[in-house]
Amino acid sequence: MIKGKDIVILSIxxxxxxxxxxxxxxxLEFAKENRVLYVNPPMDRITRLKQKNSEKIQKxxxxxxxxxxxxxxxxxxxxxxxxxxxIESINWINSQSIFNALNKRNSKILSKNIASAIxxxxxxxxxxxxxxxxFLGLHLKELLEPQLYTYYIRDYLVKVPYWKKHxxxxxxxxxxxxxxxxxxSTLYAEYGSQFNKNSIMVGQGCDIEMFTDEENQIKVPExxxxxxxxxxxYVGSLTTLRLDIDLLVHIAKQKPEWxxxxxxxxxxxxxxxxxxxxxxxxxLGSKDTNELPSYIKGFDICTNPQIVNDITIGNYxxxxxxxxxxxxxxxxxxxxxxxxxxxxxxxGKTKEDYVKLIELALEExxxxxxxxxxxxxxxxxxxxxxxxxxxxxxxxxxxxxxx
Numbered sequence: 001m002i003k004g005k006d007i008v009i010l011s012i013x014x015x016x017x018x019x020x021x022x023x024x025x026x027x028l029e030f031a032k033e034n035r036v037l038y039v040n041p042p043m044d045r046i047t048r049l050k051q052k053n054s055e056k057i058q059k060x061x062x063x064x065x066x067x068x069x070x071x072x073x074x075x076x077x078x079x080x081x082x083x084x085x086x087i088e089s090i091n092w093i094n095s096q097s098i099f100n101a102l103n104k105r106n107s108k109i110l111s112k113n114i115a116s117a118i119x120x121x122x123x124x125x126x127x128x129x130x131x132x133x134x135f136l137g138l139h140l141k142e143l144l145e146p147q148l149y150t151y152y153i154r155d156y157l158v159k160v161p162y163w164k165k166h167x168x169x170x171x172x173x174x175x176x177x178x179x180x181x182x183x184x185s186t187l188y189a190e191y192g193s194q195f196n197k198n199s200i201m202v203g204q205g206c207d208i209e210m211f212t213d214e215e216n217q218i219k220v221p222e223x224x225x226x227x228x229x230x231x232x233x234y235v236g237s238l239t240t241l242r243l244d245i246d247l248l249v250h251i252a253k254q255k256p257e258w259x260x261x262x263x264x265x266x267x268x269x270x271x272x273x274x275x276x277x278x279x280x281x282x283x284l285g286s287k288d289t290n291e292l293p294s295y296i297k298g299f300d301i302c303t304n305p306q307i308v309n310d311i312t313i314g315n316y317x318x319x320x321x322x323x324x325x326x327x328x329x330x331x332x333x334x335x336x337x338x339x340x341x342x343x344x345x346x347x348g349k350t351k352e353d354y355v356k357l358i359e360l361a362l363e364e365x366x367x368x369x370x371x372x373x374x375x376x377x378x379x380x381x382x383x384x385x386x387x388x389x390x391x392x393x394x395x396x397x398x399x400x401x402x403x
Contacts, residue, residue: 004034008114014040032077037114041136043083071121108139126146132151134174148397150180151178151192179198182200219297231261235292238283255355265285312333321377330344
């Protein structure tokens with residue numbers, strides 16, 4: 001347990017992001033026993049110009065002008081920093097030497113903003129928790145001199161085009177600098193261990209309470225009234241970067257008596273794919289987060305039909321915990337990150353596997369299996385995840401100050 005300490009979190013996602021965020025959940029757990037400063041990514045010059053009419057950028061401009069405070073108290077022991085100073089937009093630069101020089105300058109600008117906030121809040125001997133900010137975070141260990149520097153990997157960002165250009169050479173340097181590297185999947189832990197012996201898999205948390213239906217109070221939406229059973233469903237962003245359209249087409253073609261129900265916003269390729277012409281495929285559109293448990297309840301089988309690529313192969317899909325928390329049978333693509341679920345999820349490698357496993361899941365479903373799934377999901381709360389993070393930090397660094 002880490003208790004009564006000061007923690008600074010640098011994230012690649014701002015606190016005012018609309019979607020769920022691992023780092024925000026971790027910050028809330030940290031703040032139960034520690035003082036926490038959550039640092040938003042600084043505004044870069046191109047974003048400031050291109051999105052100047054958006055309220056989020058207008059707010060940051062007002063903060064930069066001193067018209068609003070840069071430190072916002074967002075809860076007990078929890079503050080959010082909006083860095084005042086604008087950094088340069090540099091990822092388009094091809095020259096490594098020019099990028100490196102400007103990246104260091106950006107880091108100095110950010111560190112000055114963080115140092116000012118730390119001083120005003122009275123933070124000392126702080127832990128710096130870097131949520132995958134590989135460019136800005138490269139120089140912060142020497143610029144801010146934290147008592148402990150932790151780097152957190154939850155996505156294979158160096159395979160994403162934006163980060164790949166310079167990230168493939170920069171992230172290993174940052175990993176090597178960190179006192180401990182925390183990872184939410186085995187694949188990322190193995191990647192990190194190439195550059196730092198203290199690379200540890202800590203898993204993932206989930207807001208299980210929202211998906212708890214033990215008193216049978218969650219109602220299935222009326223949209224399901226005219227959808228024949230069995231319902232084979234998916235909830236989440238419908239993007240070809242992560243999902244296998246051909247797999248979904250195969251399932252729908254092979255089993256016309258099944259209803260394939262897809263809930264979530266679509267990218268352009270999904271909007272124009274053959275699934276929209278198939279009579280047993282239903283697109284229900286994007287839903288608010290608090291509505292998702294109702295839609296999951298309407299599924300007989302939950303799926304995660306991932307396409308396997310450099311981005312998805314190590315990805316910990318939080319939706320698996322959400323499905324299991326509702327006791328649902330789950331069929332998912334077999335990847336390295338899914339190994340920890342193999343006792344509770346049907347894992348397939350091919351489109352033929354998927355059809356067979358869905359048939360098996362329908363056949364084997366029982367109250368006993370449902371209860372086992374719920375119990376397993378309950379072990380993946382954010383509280384438990386942060387306990388694992390604390391243990392990884394204290395064990396790997398052997399710094400008694402953090403006990």
